[in-house]
Amino acid sequence: MALEVLDGGWLTTVQDLGRPGYERYGIPLSGAMDFLALRVANCLVGNPPGAAGLEITLAGPTLAATEPCLVAVTGADLAFQVDGREMPMWMSVFVRRGSVISFGGRRRGCRAYLAVAGGIEVPPVLGSRSTYLPGRFGGLDGRALRPGDRLPIGPVSGHLPERAGRKPPPHLIPAWDDCPTVRAVPGPQDDHFPPEGLETFFGSEYRVLPISDRMGYRLEGPPVASRRAEVISDGVPPGAVQVPPDGQPLVMMADHQTTGGYPKIAVVIMADLPRLAQCVPGESRVRFRAVSVTEAQYAYREMMGALEQWERTRAE
Amino acid sequence: MFPRILPVGDTALVVEFGERIDPEIHRQVLALAYALEREPFPGLRETVPTYRSLLVYYDPRQLLWDEARRQISGALEQCADIPLPEPKELEIPVAYGGEFGPDIGFVAAHNGLSEADVVRLHAGGTYTVYMLGFAPGFVYLGGLAEALATPRLPTPRPSVPAGSVGIAGLQTGIYGLSTPGGWQLIGRTPMPMLDLQRQPPTPLGPGDRVRFIPISAQEFAAWQRSDGAGSP
Incomplete structure (x- = not known):
C-alpha cells in the first residue's frame, strides 16, 4: 500500500508531532508547523495523534493511490481534488485504487496537511518521522517529496468507505486572518529592551518576509530598540522572538536552532503558533x-x- | 540576583546562573540538569544546558508556571552541593590545516604564530563541553588558549563540512553536521559527532572533557574507511 508521488508540489514533507527530547544535542523538535491541523486530519482518518502525514506548502503535490485509501486534508485551503474534482477539506474522503489526489491552487493559508489512514510509515529517526531539512534526516531520506517517490502507508483495518464523511466539530476548524494578532509572553530577556523597544514590538504591524521558512519567520517593520546586541547563547524554544542588532524580529519555528545569542523579547504562545504557521x-x-x-x-x-x-x- | 527563574513562553522556563562564561557557573547549570534528571517532577519534558543557564521544558497541562517555579526552587536547594557524575573524557583525532583547516594560516598570522604552533597549542589543551546547540551535534568547547583567540569570519561560509574544528573568539568547537558557519576552520575530525542510530546521538554531552590528537591526512582517510560507514 503506497501513495505514488507524480509531482512533489512546492515543498511537501513528511511530518508528525516532532522529535522531543534531543534539544540538548542540538536537534530541534521539528514536526508539523500547524500541529493542530495535523492532529485533526489524523483523527478524521482514525489515526493516532502522532501518526505521520504530509505537510504541504503553498502549492500541493500530485499523488496516485496504488490501493484504496482514506484521506483527510486540513489546514490551508489549496483546493484539494480527487481525479480533478474538488473535494471538501476537514473531512475524511475515500480514494479509490488508481485515483489521483491533486491541488488546484492556493486560496488561503500557507500549509495544508494530508493524513492517510494507517499513517505514512517511513522509518523513524530518533523516535520521529518528521523531516528535518537542514539536517537532511527524517521523513523520506531527509528531503521534500519529488516525482517517483513512493510513500509507504501503514496497515489499516475495517471497511474504509464506511469511514468517509467524518467531520470535526466546527470549533476545531480555525477562522483565519491574513493579518493575525498573535499572543506572546514577554521575556525572558525583555529587560534587555528599553520601554520604547517593547512598545514598538507590541504596537506595530510586521510583514512576514519571503525568506521565512520552517526554521524561522523573518519579520520587517519598525525596528525594535534594544540595549544590548547579544547575550551569551542560551536555549531557544519554538515561538521565541529574537531581536538581532538591526531590530527586525525573528520568530523561531518548528525547525528552529536550539540555542541562540540574540536577546529574546517575547515568546509566541503555543495556542497561537498554528496561526502564525x-x-x-x-x-x-x-x-x-x-x-x-x-x-x-x-x-x-x-x-x-x-x-x-x-x-x-x-x-x- | 542569581540564580533567577524566568518564564520562556508557556511551555518552558529558564534558570540563569550568571552572565559570564565561567566554569563554576556552568557547573551549577549541570548540577541542576542532573538533579532534575535524577528526580524529575511530573510534567518535566526536557532540559537544555547552555553556558550559564538551563532551559527547562514542561507541560503546562500538568503544572502552571507558579508550580513549575516552585519545583525548580526546590531542586535548586537540593542541588547546591550535589556531586556531579565523573565527566567522560574523549580523545578526538583531528587532521589540522590544509584542506581540513583552510583558516589555520589566518589564525596563525592573526596571533603571530606558525601553523605548527597553532596545532601544538590547540592539541595541547584540555577542553570542557559547555553545550551542544544551534545545529545538531555542534559542540561548544571552553578552555581555548588565549594565544589562539581569533574573531569569526567576516562573512560565514555557505557550507562547512561535518567534523570541522573551528575557533570563534575564545571558543573552539566542532561542527556535527554540514551547515553554514562563520568559525575559523583549523582542522577536521573523522570521528562522527552525530550518529542518529545511537542513543544518545552524540558522543559528547555537556560537561564532558575533550583532548585533540593530531593525525595525518592518511590517518584521516583510514579513519573514514573504518568508521565512517555507519554514519548518515
Missing part, C-alpha cells in the same frame, strides 16, 4: 499582543482540552 511569507502581516504566562497556559489547556475531548470520542 499559516501566515504566508511575502504576504501576511502580523501583530503581537502581550499576555501573562498564566493566560497563555490557560489558552493552551483550553485548546488541547477541546482537541483531545473530540479525539477521545472518535477513538471510542
Whole structure:
C-alpha cells in the first residue's frame, strides 16, 4: 500500500508531532508547523495523534493511490481534488485504487496537511518521522517529496468507505486572518529592551518576509530598540522572538536552532503558533499582543482540552 | 540576583546562573540538569544546558508556571552541593590545516604564530563541553588558549563540512553536521559527532572533557574507511 508521488508540489514533507527530547544535542523538535491541523486530519482518518502525514506548502503535490485509501486534508485551503474534482477539506474522503489526489491552487493559508489512514510509515529517526531539512534526516531520506517517490502507508483495518464523511466539530476548524494578532509572553530577556523597544514590538504591524521558512519567520517593520546586541547563547524554544542588532524580529519555528545569542523579547504562545504557521511569507502581516504566562497556559489547556475531548470520542 | 527563574513562553522556563562564561557557573547549570534528571517532577519534558543557564521544558497541562517555579526552587536547594557524575573524557583525532583547516594560516598570522604552533597549542589543551546547540551535534568547547583567540569570519561560509574544528573568539568547537558557519576552520575530525542510530546521538554531552590528537591526512582517510560507514 503506497501513495505514488507524480509531482512533489512546492515543498511537501513528511511530518508528525516532532522529535522531543534531543534539544540538548542540538536537534530541534521539528514536526508539523500547524500541529493542530495535523492532529485533526489524523483523527478524521482514525489515526493516532502522532501518526505521520504530509505537510504541504503553498502549492500541493500530485499523488496516485496504488490501493484504496482514506484521506483527510486540513489546514490551508489549496483546493484539494480527487481525479480533478474538488473535494471538501476537514473531512475524511475515500480514494479509490488508481485515483489521483491533486491541488488546484492556493486560496488561503500557507500549509495544508494530508493524513492517510494507517499513517505514512517511513522509518523513524530518533523516535520521529518528521523531516528535518537542514539536517537532511527524517521523513523520506531527509528531503521534500519529488516525482517517483513512493510513500509507504501503514496497515489499516475495517471497511474504509464506511469511514468517509467524518467531520470535526466546527470549533476545531480555525477562522483565519491574513493579518493575525498573535499572543506572546514577554521575556525572558525583555529587560534587555528599553520601554520604547517593547512598545514598538507590541504596537506595530510586521510583514512576514519571503525568506521565512520552517526554521524561522523573518519579520520587517519598525525596528525594535534594544540595549544590548547579544547575550551569551542560551536555549531557544519554538515561538521565541529574537531581536538581532538591526531590530527586525525573528520568530523561531518548528525547525528552529536550539540555542541562540540574540536577546529574546517575547515568546509566541503555543495556542497561537498554528496561526502564525499559516501566515504566508511575502504576504501576511502580523501583530503581537502581550499576555501573562498564566493566560497563555490557560489558552493552551483550553485548546488541547477541546482537541483531545473530540479525539477521545472518535477513538471510542 | 542569581540564580533567577524566568518564564520562556508557556511551555518552558529558564534558570540563569550568571552572565559570564565561567566554569563554576556552568557547573551549577549541570548540577541542576542532573538533579532534575535524577528526580524529575511530573510534567518535566526536557532540559537544555547552555553556558550559564538551563532551559527547562514542561507541560503546562500538568503544572502552571507558579508550580513549575516552585519545583525548580526546590531542586535548586537540593542541588547546591550535589556531586556531579565523573565527566567522560574523549580523545578526538583531528587532521589540522590544509584542506581540513583552510583558516589555520589566518589564525596563525592573526596571533603571530606558525601553523605548527597553532596545532601544538590547540592539541595541547584540555577542553570542557559547555553545550551542544544551534545545529545538531555542534559542540561548544571552553578552555581555548588565549594565544589562539581569533574573531569569526567576516562573512560565514555557505557550507562547512561535518567534523570541522573551528575557533570563534575564545571558543573552539566542532561542527556535527554540514551547515553554514562563520568559525575559523583549523582542522577536521573523522570521528562522527552525530550518529542518529545511537542513543544518545552524540558522543559528547555537556560537561564532558575533550583532548585533540593530531593525525595525518592518511590517518584521516583510514579513519573514514573504518568508521565512517555507519554514519548518515
